[in-house]
Amino acid sequence: MIEKINSTDLKGRLVIVTAPSGAGKTTIVKRLLASDLPLSFSVSACTRERRSGEVDGVDYYFIGKEAFEDKIANDAFVEFEEVYEGSFYGTLKSELQRLWKDERIVLFDIDVLGAINLKRQFKEQALTIFIQPPSLDILVERLTRRNTESEASLKKRIAKAASELTYMDKFDKTVLNDDLERACKEAYDLVVAFLK
Numbered sequence: 001m002i003e004k005i006n007s008t009d010l011k012g013r014l015v016i017v018t019a020p021s022g023a024g025k026t027t028i029v030k031r032l033l034a035s036d037l038p039l040s041f042s043v044s045a046c047t048r049e050r051r052s053g054e055v056d057g058v059d060y061y062f063i064g065k066e067a068f069e070d071k072i073a074n075d076a077f078v079e080f081e082e083v084y085e086g087s088f089y090g091t092l093k094s095e096l097q098r099l100w101k102d103e104r105i106v107l108f109d110i111d112v113l114g115a116i117n118l119k120r121q122f123k124e125q126a127l128t129i130f131i132q133p134p135s136l137d138i139l140v141e142r143l144t145r146r147n148t149e150s151e152a153s154l155k156k157r158i159a160k161a162a163s164e165l166t167y168m169d170k171f172d173k174t175v176l177n178d179d180l181e182r183a184c185k186e187a188y189d190l191v192v193a194f195l196k
């Protein structure tokens, strides 16, 4: 598949994967990164605490609220959102420049509003893929099972996920994640088609 891609056309391209929390987006993003496609992950800056197992500069740049506010003031973000109350996440301009310099296609795992914002800015340069969970019940079950959140935070995530599902038709493509293998293959094929 990969040899069909014209490498001179890759510069400045973005692949944006978005979904309600718990839809399986991060797993699909990891599989795309492990594939033969020339994708590199856009590491976002965020203000939340690092979870155990997360690595600064790999999963996120954990910069704290003050530094985040400084970067907003210095117009350092391509986009940012208060994804959860009190927790900010954003894509740094410097991150895009770094990855494009290396001739990579930038792959994003961001929330729906961030994805809509990036698509508005980058238009045909960007492919947006919305990962659709099989149902809201399954989404709630996955979020609950993940068990990384306090009860209050879990409730907020569920409410947010329900509202995010209503944005589904705003994206270039939708992948139903009822079967992970099939969803990963579909996402891969969509990226290949976009890069051709």
Ligand code: 5GP
Pocket (backbone or CB within 6 Å): 020, 021, 044, 045, 048, 079, 080, 081, 083, 089, 090, 091, 109, 110, 111, 113, 114, 115
């Ligand atoms: P967490 O990592 O705290 O579980 O979830 C963070 C949420 O914020 C995910 O839905 C993730 O896709 C989203 N997110 C991560 N980085 C960014 C970013 O740079 N911009 C926006 N708008 N959302 C982000």
